[in-house]
Amino acid sequence: MKAIILFGHGARDSRWREPFDRLASLWHEQYPQTPVELAFLEMMQPSLEDAVAALSARGVSDLTIVPVFFGQGGHLRNDFPVLLEECRGKFPKITLSATPAVGEDLAVLQAIIDFGARAL
Numbered sequence: 001m002k003a004i005i006l007f008g009h010g011a012r013d014s015r016w017r018e019p020f021d022r023l024a025s026l027w028h029e030q031y032p033q034t035p036v037e038l039a040f041l042e043m044m045q046p047s048l049e050d051a052v053a054a055l056s057a058r059g060v061s062d063l064t065i066v067p068v069f070f071g072q073g074g075h076l077r078n079d080f081p082v083l084l085e086e087c088r089g090k091f092p093k094i095t096l097s098a099t100p101a102v103g104e105d106l107a108v109l110q111a112i113i114d115f116g117a118r119a120l
Contacts, residue, residue, distance in 0.1 A: 001035070001058070001059050001060050001061055001062070002034055002060070002061075002062045002063070002064070003034060003035040003036065003037070003055045003058075003060040003062070003063050003064075004027065004034060004035070004036050004037075004063070004064050004065075004066060005036070005037050005038070005039050005048070005051050005052070005055070005063060005064070005065045005066065006020060006023055006024060006027070006036065006037075006038050006039070006066050006068050007038075007039045007040070007041070007048060007065050007066060007067045007068060007080075008020050008038070008039075008040050008041070008044075008067075008068045008069070009040065009041050009042065009043075009069065009075065010040035010041050010042045010043035010044035011043055011044065012043055014044075016044075017038075017044060020038050020068065021038070023068070024036050024037075024038050035055060035058060035060060037051040037054055037055055038051065039051035039052075039065075041075055041079060041080070041083075048065070048083045048084070048087060049083070049086065049087055049090065052087045052090075052091055052094065052096070053091070055094075056091055056093075056094055060094060061093065061094055061095065062094070062095045063094050063095065063096050063097070064097050064098070064099065065084070065096065065097070065098040065099070066098075066099050066102060067080065067098065067099065067100070067101045067102065068101075068102050069101040069102065069103060070101065070102075070103030071101055071103050071104060072100065072101050072104065076101055080098070084096060084098060
């Protein structure tokens with residue numbers, strides 16, 4: 001079974017999480033057969049390892065992690081690869097892969113331009 005983790009930075013203010021919860025809900029509505037979990041780098045739960053563990057318990061064998069970051073800064077270049085390798089070591093029966101940061105995708109950038117254009 002395949003699944004997806006939407007991976008964000010995390011913040012002290014719990015309201016920061018609200019768009020991530022909406023994003024996960026939209027995913028679930030549009031792809032109900034593919035489980036989705038949220039995970040956060042810091043300050044919020046679940047951690048990446050906890051999210052992988054939860055999906056593993058559901059029988060997931062192929063997991064894609066989508067960093068919901070605007071770009072490939074230090075966290076994605078330095079911290080995320082370490083966390084990903086730790087999860088690969090702890091969950092060897094799960095194939096773990098990751099996409100680039102969502103902000104590096106042309107369609108995402110175009111959606112932001114379109115959003116701005118609608119505000120004019």
